[in-house]
Structure formats: C-alpha cells, structure tokens
Amino acid sequence: MKAVQFIEAGRPPEVVDVPVPEPTSGEVVIRVAGAGVCHSDLHILDDGLGMQGPFTLGHENTGWISAVGAGVEGWKEGDAVAVYGPWGCGRCRTCQTSAENYCERHASIPTYGGGLGSDGGMAEYMRVPSPRLLVPLGGLDPVKAAPLSDAALTPYHAIKRALPLLTPDATVLVVGIGGLGHMAVQLLQALTPATLIAADIDDGKLEHARAMGVEHLVNTRDADAAAERIAAIAGPRGVTVALDIVGAQPTVDLCVRVVGRNSRITVVGLGGGVVQYAANSPPYGCEVSVPYWGSRTELMEVIALAETGRIHAEVEIFPLEQAADVYQRLREGRIRGRAVLTP
Numbered sequence: 001m002k003a004v005q006f007i008e009a010g011r012p013p014e015v016v017d018v019p020v021p022e023p024t025s026g027e028v029v030i031r032v033a034g035a036g037v038c039h040s041d042l043h044i045l046d047d048g049l050g051m052q053g054p055f056t057l058g059h060e061n062t063g064w065i066s067a068v069g070a071g072v073e074g075w076k077e078g079d080a081v082a083v084y085g086p087w088g089c090g091r092c093r094t095c096q097t098s099a100e101n102y103c104e105r106h107a108s109i110p111t112y113g114g115g116l117g118s119d120g121g122m123a124e125y126m127r128v129p130s131p132r133l134l135v136p137l138g139g140l141d142p143v144k145a146a147p148l149s150d151a152a153l154t155p156y157h158a159i160k161r162a163l164p165l166l167t168p169d170a171t172v173l174v175v176g177i178g179g180l181g182h183m184a185v186q187l188l189q190a191l192t193p194a195t196l197i198a199a200d201i202d203d204g205k206l207e208h209a210r211a212m213g214v215e216h217l218v219n220t221r222d223a224d225a226a227a228e229r230i231a232a233i234a235g236p237r238g239v240t241v242a243l244d245i246v247g248a249q250p251t252v253d254l255c256v257r258v259v260g261r262n263s264r265i266t267v268v269g270l271g272g273g274v275v276q277y278a279a280n281s282p283p284y285g286c287e288v289s290v291p292y293w294g295s296r297t298e299l300m301e302v303i304a305l306a307e308t309g310r311i312h313a314e315v316e317i318f319p320l321e322q323a324a325d326v327y328q329r330l331r332e333g334r335i336r337g338r339a340v341l342t343p
Contacts, residue, residue, distance in 0.1 A: 036060030061121030157294030
C-alpha cells in the first residue's frame with residue numbers, strides 16, 4: 001500500500017510502498033478515510049523532534065475498522081471511528097482517567113502515537129495498538145471529521161480548562177486562525193458568552209473568521225497597533241484569556257501585553273516563543289498554561305458537538321500522492337481550515 005513517510009529530519013516526506021498491516025492480539029486495523037495535515041508535522045520534517053524514521057505520518061485520523069485481533073470486543077468490521085492521537089501506557093492514573101495526553105510514563109514510551117514515531121494514518125490502512133484508542137464517529141462523514149481528533153480536540157481541551165474565566169463580561173483572544181484556530185473560534189462561540197477577538201497576520205484568515213461570525217478582527221502585523229486595538233475592545237479589564245495557537249515570540253509577547261490581571265495565557269502553538277517574566281509582566285494574577293492535546297473523553301465531547309452541528313471542520317481534501325505539495329501549501333499559509341489527505 002502507499003504511505004507518506006518521514007525518513008529523516010530535513011528531508012521532504014516521501015510516498016513509499018509498505019506492507020498492509022495485520023492486527024496481532026488486542027490490536028485493530030482501520031481502513032483510513034482521512035488524515036489531517038498538521039503544522040506539528042512540519043516540525044517533525046524539519047527537526048525530527050527526537051523521533052527516528054522511517055515511519056508513516058498522520059496523527060489526526062479517521063476510518064473504518066477493517067480487521068480486529070484476538071481478544072478485541074465491542075468493535076466490528078465497518079465501524080466508523082476516530083483514532084485518539086496521544087498514546088500513553090494505558091495503565092497509570094492519568095491514562096485511567098482517559099488523559100493519555102498526560103501519561104505519567106511518557107518518558108519510557110518510545111513514541112508519542114501514530115504518526116508521531118509509530119506508523120500513522122497517511123496510508124491506506126493503519127494499525128492501532130488497542131481498541132481503547134478508538135472513538136465512534138456516529139453519523140459524521142469520516143473524511144471531513146478527521147481534524148476533530150487534533151485540530152478541534154486540542155483547542156477544546158485548552159478552552160475547557162479556562163471556562164470558569166470565560167464569563168459574559170470577559171474577553172477571549174484567539175491568535176492564529178488556521179487549522180486549530182478556526183476550530184477554537186467555533187468552540188468558543190458554542191461554549192462561552194465571552195467577547196471574542198480573532199487575530200492573525202493574514203487578512204484572508206481574518207475573513208474566514210468573519211465568515212464564521214466573529215465581529216472583532218485584528219491584524220497583528222503591526223504589534224503596537226494590534227495591542228491598542230485589542231485593548232480598546234477589551235476595556236480596562238484587559239483580555240481575560242489569550243489563546244495563542246501560534247506560539248511564536250511575537251504572538252507570545254502580544255498576549256503578555258494585552259491580558260489583564262487575574263487572567264490566563266494559554267500557549268498551544270509550537271512556534272518557539274518564550275514567556276518572559278518580570279514584576280507585573282505578565283500582570284499579577286495571570287496564569288500561564290501549556291496544555292497538550294486532550295483526553296479521549298474530550299474527543300467524545302468534540303464529536304458530540306460536531307454531530308449536533310455546533311462545530312465543523314472546514315477541510316480541503318487532497319489525494320495521498322500530493323502530500324509533499326500539501327505540506328508546502330501549509331508551510332506557505334495557503335490552506336484554508338485544515339488539509340485532509342485521503343488514500
């Protein structure tokens with residue numbers, strides 16, 4: 001079968017022929033419907049992030065069960081599923097609460113998950129090591145639902161942690177309206193009454209936010225002008241929750257400038273920015289949070305939101321063979337919403 005693989009750092013992804021996986025005891029194989037293309041993949045391709053190739057990319061996956069190993073119960077061939085992305089030990093306290101994204105034994109596990117050290121979903125078939133990592137998709141289109149397992153789950157987890165702060169008199173800022181950001185905007189609209197500000201350096205991404213119903217849009221190319229505009233919208237209280245989907249130094253610095261006291265800066269993006277601390281900067285009472293992905297239970301909640309129509313991933317669909325071109329489009333900011341590769 002065809003698969004898109006990471007070979008080594010600094011080398012473009014390659015479409016190669018690999019054997020079709022077969023499940024051993026306790027495993028499941030899915031026929032892949034769609035695999036989301038994530039900015040995290042660019043970090044892997046460029047730097048490796050400590051992962052050793054070759055392995056098949058794709059950590060945002062959906063499909064239909066095609067085979068089950070001995071001992072697997074409760075699932076059958078043809079079931080439509082999303083694959084939960086962060087694979088923990090499955091036994092520690094946090095894994096037992098479904099939060100494998102915070103597995104206590106993560107340092108001793110050789111991979112982060114499928115597409116992150118182990119073979120992922122940018123292939124015709126994908127082996128999943130345990131049925132606990134599957135979540136039913138219900139009536140959702142599996143191809144269009146692929147981004148829910150990361151592009152929606154990651155901001156959902158971050159927003160859910162901040163919900164006590166997101167009262168009707170609060171202001172929430174989302175920086176970066178790409179794959180995760182366009183989902184964050186919808187999640188905030190569905191879950192909170194707070195005033196929402198969408199910020200980006202790309203006017204096209206801001207127009208996307210406008211199309212989703214966001215009233216307050218700020219271009220951040222001029223940091224001083226952006227900070228003034230955000231301050232005018234937020235008022236004397238300042239921004240209550242700043243959700244930085246980019247995580248680069250300019251976006252982190254902007255969040256520090258605009259949050260008020262008793263606030264939260266949540267850094268989701270992997271852009272390499274650092275939150276610098278000085279007295280009252282960030283302001284007193286400000287929490288800095290660095291969440292990672294989300295829990296399996298939260299993925300179920302995200303899918304429920306999608307099934308009721310309150311959120312949807314806007315996707316551009318490409319065949320697997322165009323992976324290298326799609327990654328280049330992503331690098332250049334030419335993807336609206338989320339790109340999904342299909343076998």
